[in-house]
Amino acid sequence: MNNSDWSDRRHPCRWESETGDAGFWMPDRTEIVTQFFTRYLFFALAVIYFSTLESVPPVLFSIEQLLMALGVYFAVNTWFFRQALKGVTLQNIRGAMAADLLIVTLCVIHDPNPIPPSALAFLMVLLGNGMRYGMRLFAEVLGGAFLGMAVSFAFRYRMGGFEISAGDVFFGVFWISLALYAYILMGRIEGQRQQLDYRSRFDALTGLLNRHGLLAAADSLFDKANEGNLATVLFADLNQFKMVNDRYGHGVGDRVLAEFAQIFNESVEMGVCGRWGGDEFVAILPMRSDAAMQQIFERIEARIQAWSQSNGLPMGVSLGVSHAPQDGHDLMTLLSVADINLYQKKSQQPTEAKVQPFYRNLADEPETS
Structure with missing residues (x-):
């Protein structure tokens, strides 16, 4: 047994530590099932949404190719689900988040609406992942969501024939404000959660574990x-x-x-x-x-x-x-x-x-x- 196994006196149970103060909150089985059920729900809604369209902007894929990409996402998501049930690791968390961000980016690129409703799925990815694992992974998925938004709209304006409108600007400002507010709010919630976790496990008089x-x-x-x-x-x-x-x-x-x-x-x-x-x-x-x-x-x-x-x-x-x-x-x-x-x-x-x-x-x- 490593020394760190015997000396982690701050988070003896729920917190999965990497090095120093870095780590993530380990979800239980119910949270894992809920998270992947939400991913499957997003997949179903995306398939229904794009299946009802006659065409998509000729940027990268046709409708058939986009549906195939969604099918690949379903298979990848299922693999990550099985791995999570065996044991959650930081690599699997990041892999599943990357798959979420990639498929949402593809959907936004090919959304035919001038103000794409599929872009709201970035917020689902942000909140569904970031609010579950802690601030470090929240920051990573927030950066990935900003990058995905930037790439998807750049493709839409450059290759999809869309033009910047006042609605796009309002939607972008609203989206960024909401994402940053969620990050700030989550930081406060995380701080309170750590305080409650500390108080529930440590003796106030001696500072040792209770x-x-x-x-x-x-x-x-x-x-x-x-x-x-x-x-x-x-x-x-x-x-x-x-x-x-x-x-x-x-x-x-x-x-x-x-x-x-x-x-x-x-x-x-x-x-x-x-x-x-x-x-x-x-x-x-x-x-x-x-x-x-x-x-x-x-x-x-x-x-x-x-x-x-x-x-x-x-x-x-x-x-x-x-x-x-x-x-x-x-x-x-x-x-x-x-x-x-x-x-x-x-x-x-x-x-x-x-x-x-x-x-x-x-x-x-x-x-x-």
Whole structure:
């Protein structure tokens, strides 16, 4: 498993990342079917529209040749549909968008009307593709739509015998304004969607993944673990945190949680870290040996002792570990094993009250203290 698979803490589930911040939103099966159904609907309308015409401007194709081109588009679209059902890739998305833009350009070139209604299909391509995958692909399809409009009208005026009219100018200005407005509006919607996605997956106090984000990340990571990759789960529970809240107040308690979250996140180095709820934290790591985990334990304990001494506030932690696949194949099972190991160690600490190991239903515990 690549390092990026373990370190993508911003978009653990829906966002398909390429490099850095580049990527696209992965559509689900329903969205894929809806999108290609819309393409088939456009194909049917185009066939009906051009079949009712007696002739088209003698620019590139005759009516028969244009209908053949639509048939080729149908076959290409069907191939992309089958590929999308197997798995959406960036190359297939761009290929399908290019096919859309090419066939619409051909239809506009051969539309016999002075103001071609088929040019509105460019907006269908723009909105149908750009609003689904994110701003980067929206910008690409917007540029392709502008290019297609320019090429199609250049052919119409140069070879089709059409002349520029006031209606053409109004239609062009209206089309450009609507396309740019859609792009600006989509940029705002995308920003809001990213904010909502972040808030739904990240803990506001610590900046780490919350329980929902951890479960989403685990679904992806343990799917890969089942294919032969190993994983280690580290479970951390702050000691006597309720006493800190009662004695110093919740403001100080929040400060302790935020500081420990930073220590925990930095100490595990590479992995997916999150706050499970209250004073409990979880890290999902690539497989670590006992010696490597002991180094992580010592690093965490050294840093929290140094912070506690310099700030005059108590901070202690108990840690438990489990490993996939020998301890389980899903996060909840691995956390239960790590929780038992944690309480076994906590019960052996001389400064803590003796606590017998027991099984807790971690799924039913609240996310926040």
